[in-house]
Amino acid sequence: MADQRPGQVQTHGSRTAELVAVSRARHLLRHQPPYIFHDPFAFRFLSRRWQRILGSWLRDAFISKVVLRRLMPITTQPLTRARFTEDCLLAAIENGVSQYVILGSGYDTFALRHPQLDLDIYEIDLASTIALKRERAEAAGLAFPDTLRLIPIDFEKDSLADRLTAHGFDPEKRSFFNWLGVTYYLSREAIRETLSHVAEIACPGSEIVFDYLAETDSIPEEQRSLAIRMRDYVGKLGEPMITSFDPAGVERDFNLGENWEVVRNDSPADQQKRYVEGRSDVYTLPPLFWCLNLSRQ
Ligand SMILES: C[S@@+](CC[C@H](N)C(=O)[O-])C[C@H]1O[C@@H](n2cnc3c(N)ncnc32)[C@H](O)[C@@H]1O
Numbered sequence: 001m002a003d004q005r006p007g008q009v010q011t012h013g014s015r016t017a018e019l020v021a022v023s024r025a026r027h028l029l030r031h032q033p034p035y036i037f038h039d040p041f042a043f044r045f046l047s048r049r050w051q052r053i054l055g056s057w058l059r060d061a062f063i064s065k066v067v068l069r070r071l072m073p074i075t076t077q078p079l080t081r082a083r084f085t086e087d088c089l090l091a092a093i094e095n096g097v098s099q100y101v102i103l104g105s106g107y108d109t110f111a112l113r114h115p116q117l118d119l120d121i122y123e124i125d126l127a128s129t130i131a132l133k134r135e136r137a138e139a140a141g142l143a144f145p146d147t148l149r150l151i152p153i154d155f156e157k158d159s160l161a162d163r164l165t166a167h168g169f170d171p172e173k174r175s176f177f178n179w180l181g182v183t184y185y186l187s188r189e190a191i192r193e194t195l196s197h198v199a200e201i202a203c204p205g206s207e208i209v210f211d212y213l214a215e216t217d218s219i220p221e222e223q224r225s226l227a228i229r230m231r232d233y234v235g236k237l238g239e240p241m242i243t244s245f246d247p248a249g250v251e252r253d254f255n256l257g258e259n260w261e262v263v264r265n266d267s268p269a270d271q272q273k274r275y276v277e278g279r280s281d282v283y284t285l286p287p288l289f290w291c292l293n294l295s296r297q
Contacts, residue, residue, distance in 0.1 A: 013132030014125075015237040017106025020181055021045050022054070023078045029054055031281040036079040037086075041109040044140040045133065073283040074230055077211075078181065080271040084291050085178050085209040086110065092176045092207055093119065099175040101164065103194070103210075104155075104182030107133060111148040120147055122169060124160070127152035155182075155190045160197040171201045179210035184241040191243060192255045199259035199296060206296040207263070211289045213244040223286050230288070247290050260294040 024042035027035055043051065053059045064072055089100065098119060102108050105123035123130070130150050137144065144150075149167050153160060165171070177198055183191050198208055219227055231241045245253045250265055268285040276285060 012128060014106055014129045014239065016181065016185075016234055016239045017104075017125075017129055018046065018050065020078045021107040022050050023075045024082070025050075026054055026060070026075070027079055027282070030060070032279075036076075036275050036279075036282070037083045039082075039109055039113070041112050041142065042107065044142060045107040045109070045136045070226075070229055071233055073226060073286045074288070076276060076282045076285050077268075077271075077289050079282070080275045080285060081180050081211045081289070081291055083275055084266060084271060084293075085180060088207065088209050088293055089176050089178070092174075093117065095174075096205070097174045097176045097207070099169060099173050101169070101175060101177045103160075103177060103179040105129075105133075105150075105178075106181070107136075108178075111145055112142060115145045115147075120149075120168070121145075122149050122151060122164060122167065124151045124153050124163065126154060155186055155194050160194055161201045164201060169201065172203055175202050175206045177202065177206070177208035177210075179208060181211065183210055183245075184213040184243055185239055186243060188243050195254060195256070195260070202296045204296050207293065208260075208296075209291065209293045211291045212250075213241060214247050214288060214290055215244040218247055219287055223288070226286055227288055245290075250292060254292075256294065259297060261297050263293040263295050264291070266291040266293070 021042045024037060024039040025046060027037065028040065028043075043054065046054070053063055089097070099122070100110070100119050101122045101124065102110070103124050105125050106129060108123060111121045111123070125133075130152050134150065151163050151167050153163050169175075179194075186194075195208075202208075213227075216224060216227065234241055247265065247267065250256070250262065254260075256262070267290055268287045271291065272285045276282060
């Protein structure tokens with residue numbers, strides 16, 4: 001897919017961030033334990049409209065079996081990528097990581113789910129998404145822990161290093177960066193720039209996990225129509241997917257250089273095997289998104 005110009009216009013908070021929260025909330029309401037990803041707070045961050053839909057079997061069946069039927073196969077990936085990332089994070093904390101930075105955090109709820117952890121957490125997102133998240137937390141009576149800082153940024157314009165250090169981030173401490181569900185909405189330059197800003201402020205031993213959209217040539221032909229439907233759908237929500245990568249050439253394509261070593265470049269099949277196999281209640285992961293875990297050298 002040729003890169004296109006970034007075209008997000010958001011005054012209302014990210015719609016795709018809300019859809020990710022819908023996927024996490026729906027997992028607890030409609031699927032069986034053990035859950036791939038257990039997020040008891042996701043439902044409380046949803047709009048009234050989505051709470052009404054998920055709160056009724058009939059409405060939910062209409063949306064999932066009729067309105068969004070042909071898009072439902074993409075609803076498993078937000079669960080597996082979050083599980084993969086938090087598995088990597090918890091292992092990194094055991095190895096001395098003490099700062100957690102969530103880039104394009106949307107309605108991430110890690111800070112609420114793990115208040116006991118001795119971890120400084122930085123959530124970074126567009127100002128409009130952060131404002132709506134604060135509003136919904138307040139309406140739901142949820143108080144964020146003092147260890148959480150919410151920082152507005154536009155990856156296309158602002159310097160991540162400047163924003164983070166201005167809010168108390170310590171470059172000498174080992175850190176873990178989560179960047180889920182974001183890269184495909186950014187230009188290639190902004191992605192490379194953000195990765196190099198992260199390398200600039202992350203000391204050796206720090207890590208990052210993010211997912212990326214596989215370029216069309218590497219998606220099996222019979223699944224390409226799903227990719228097109230997905231891109232049409234999020235494009236209409238005002239958040240077009242504009243950038244994809246070659247899973248066989250990530251070092252070159254992401255311009256990783258000597259700063260980053262690839263720990264894992266997890267394919268959808270790898271994630272399917274680890275988190276989904278044996279379940280009949282969730283959709284098989286389509287071969288669209290890969291997860292990359294990098295370690296700062
Ligand atoms: C699909 S959501 C993912 C949210 C969250 N990471 C998750 O997985 O639940 C994409 C997020 O990227 C943020 N985003 C998109 N473009 C951005 C930009 N240029 N700068 C900062 N954040 C951006 C959106 O506001 C939104 O919260």
